[in-house]
Amino acid sequence: MRLNAFADVSLRAMMVLAAAPDSNLLTTQSIANAVGTPYNHVSKAMARLRELGMIDVERGRNGGSRLNAAGRAATVGQLLRLLNTRADPADCHTLNGECPLINECRLRGALARAREAFYQELDPLVIAELPSYRQMAPVFAMIGLRPGL
Secondary structure (H helix, E strand, C coil), X not given: CCCCHHHHHHHHHHHHHHHCCCCCCEXXXXXXXXXXXXXXXXXXXXXXXXXXXCEXXXXXXXXEEEECHHHHHCEHHHHHHHHCCCCCCCCCEECCEECCCCCCCHHHHHXXXXXXXXXXXXXXXXXXXXXXXXXXXXXXXXXCCCCCC
């Protein structure tokens, strides 16, 4: 199974926030620099993570984002379920309408069960436990922070 780009960026942002010292607010630009992704993509991910209650955001000159308690406790499987904007794992709707095989299709159900099994495998992985010091030290040095691990 492949993650969509939005979920990938969101998970990366969550990992950076999880590794940041609790006292530090990270700007969206610094997160974008840290994960090597354009600002506008990270900005959309941050907005969605805020809607989901995973991060706290402070506006203003010294503002930024930080992971909150719900974000620290969130698992990768849980987050991917929330970020997956595609309800159907198969592309049963084409430009010409629905797939002619859609009636009583067993493949759609099998793909949905496979996706859930994928998420279940990721349920034990807690976001806050993913980043390591070795992983984050160079990233935070690049944006001028020390990792909080």
